[in-house]
Amino acid sequence: MKTKLNKYFVLLLVIGAFSCKKDTVEPANTNPTSLSPNAPANSWVYDQMKEWYLWSDKMPAKDKTDLSLITGKDGEADTKAHYFYSLLNDYPNTDRFSWIRENIADLTASLSGISTSFGFSRTAVFLDNTQTNVVFFVSNVILGSPAEKAGLKRGDIILTINGTQINNSNFSSLIANNETATFGLGEFKNGTYVLSGKTITATKAVVQNNPIQFTKIIEKGNKKIGYLVYTQFLETYDEQLKQVFGQFKNAGVNELILDLRSNGGGRISSADLIASLVVKNLNTNNIIHQDEWNATIKAKYPSVATPTKFSNQPNNLNLNRLVVLTSNGTASASELVINSLRPYMDVIIVGQNTAGKNVGSITIKDEATPVRWKWGMQPIVLRTVNSKGESNYGTKSGFTPDFVVSDNVYPFKPWGDESETLLKKALEVITGVVVPAEASTSRSYRTVEKSAILEEYISDNPADNRKEMFTTIPVK
Template sequence: MKTKLNKFLLLFLVVGAFSCKKDTVEPTTTATVNSPNAAANSWVYDQMKEWYLWSDKMPAKDKTDLTLVTGKDGEADIKSHYFYSLLNDYPNTDRFSWIRENITDLTASLSGISTSFGFSRTAVYLDNTQTNVAFFISNVILGSPAEKAGLKRGDIILTINGTQINGTNFATLIANNETATFGLGELKNGSYVLSGKTITATKGVVQNNPIQFSKVIEKGNKKIGYLVYTQFLETYDDQLKQVFGQFKAAGVNELVLDLRTNGGGRISSADLISSLVVKNLNTNNVIHQDEWNATIKAKYPSVATPTKFSNQPNNLNLSRLFVLTSNGTASASELVINSLRPYMDVIIVGQNTYGKNVGSITISDETKPARWTWGMQPIVLRTVNSKGESAYGTKTGFTPDYIVSDNVYPFKPWGDESETLLKKALEVITGVVVPAEASVTANRSYRTMDKSAILEEHISDNPADNRKDMFVTLPK
């Protein structure tokens, strides 16, 4: 997005972390002086007090325990760690701020880089005993070890290195193996059984290409652009413009934007999509405005400057937009929905979104050499659209216009017109019922699973990639 601030980001991405150095207030008590955590915690407090959106809700520093562990993301006792002890009503009002021990890992994950197999899956119990579990592959990153090994959306994994996936080990089997042999399954006579086929892959450094799939679907007088976009990454903005150029050249007059696996990304890329879609593009119109705490507003008056649409030659000038969503559709994805609603119809198909209307910055220690390697992502702003609306920041997010469960397994290929959510969008657009089976999937068997059997949906094999966050660079 164009803005008089530095470019905004929404989880998962950042091209560079913001470093911040402040004088550390020395601890005074003997116990605190002797604590190995005191200096880092004092620094954490000072940064939070300046930048945190809810800084007025923070306790006084002398009322905090500087001897606590600074903060180890993902541990069971996370609430007892110092960073999390400062958060406003964690994990309710603020369920988004986070910290990692390694700033390099943090910035890499925000840039779409991970060490992983490179796939996402939905984990589902296979029977009423809730014992055995199947991984239904919902997405495979282009160029990832998983894709190179032959794994694809629609595959079913029943075993890993010969071990049956179950309700106890489903979260750890992948994490504990650098190389894995996946035993694939198939549906036979109403049950999922091993097919005899296996795929072996080794984790590697993966760069997410968020433009996962695109095509033009022609139905009568409708030319429907379909785009699966998995993360808002600025490094792929030019390719995104090219896709919209192809849509425009094809005469696309409807668009289905599939964001069901998109947990966020750079706000500027979200604003780019809004500028490529919006009807009657006007660069004087506001996309959104951001609210900061009083200290930052006084220090950086430019944060009051609203973000406006940018001139995009490939703008489709659409009267409406269809967005496919899941509970993991978050941050920048929700920003697109909220930003466009004052200007056009945004029709949501799928499930309630994640519910995140706040953003963070990346803070690290800039001392040379750095005193510690912590990287923080505290919430620092709240976004509102041109009408001042921002009511989706709850755990229910946006409620779809058409509630459709993504619970037909295995998943059909991207672009299959009978695929659950796309099928509904096409029917609303055309008014014509799409056949239950398209030719590309006619020879496979499918099963609708009860929502209660689903353990987790669209989860990456690298846990760091599952965050839903919104963040910005330092304002000027």
């Protein structure tokens, strides 16, 4: 029975490196794989990939593939025995972003910013040169999440979970394996991190991310600087986003700092909205971006070649420049905003190299009645370019910052603290005046070497660490 294509098109970033290079696909076994229980699902996967995959011309013939393989299991290190991954083009190099998930419901929930989690992100750092014990520095807490309701906040230090010291072998499992957790908070004392005696207990629950994490207007001389911490491009918050820019405009904001360091992407239409709210000399005839597809799709659906143009936004700030704060996790829709605005205004990047994702995928699922399998797959199907045809950030180096600043001063200072590492530099770029480095509290802050950082800006729910950008388009 013919399946239908979900109308959601997704650009995503896979956080973390994959450890093995895709092996060359061997000819099919002499035993008839059509007898395998995996064959029907794999045949469906192949047919959908052959139609939509950006590199469909690089795929092997179906009869040269092994339909008996496991269909695909997202997140496993060993993907060589998984059919979906065996089809990818030079995975995980040329194609490092296509993926498949066992449950389409979980996939679509994550695209909507919904997860079952405590609701916080952290950076993990080794406590000493032995690289054994680990400390979590809380980098963000989702508004309304169990973590926030329990009192956890950005800047907190976690040393133990349920009484167990965090170390290099349990730093992931202690989070993943506990539905309820008591976090032992720490402090820096006498040259080391020790337990403060304070604990916070939270239970995982369904969490809806509110991407408008923090806003502030900072006045410096004749500069009125809007500051927005935006963590995911979600259409359901577009109206609130417009209201924020309305507040900025009414206050006379003439500079903007867009903090995307923990934003891995989201809906393309929300990225286009931000571009239209920011761009200088807004003109609805100007192109934001255009998408490139394989020849089959361009012939079958000519509308996919139609460029996306700016929309009329009454709260457009008409800025001369935009300052963007970035990290290695800044990806997809975040990078699209940067690339789309560069032909029209100065876009200044402060922070670290971005993830480097200029390609997009579609959500494909089985809608047969009854449903035959619950797989949801995300093959790369398009590449985006700006109005000048530029798309040269699609490497593992991503965008290189104009001002390289390491986000390695711990614990993290509160959002909006003008002495916070990246915000401090952005304010100096805008005003030309050095911002005092002293902390806003009496806490001790340390600069940590890159080699001591185990992972950065990681959510307690692994599914949230995917970087994605998606949109809806008419398929006729």
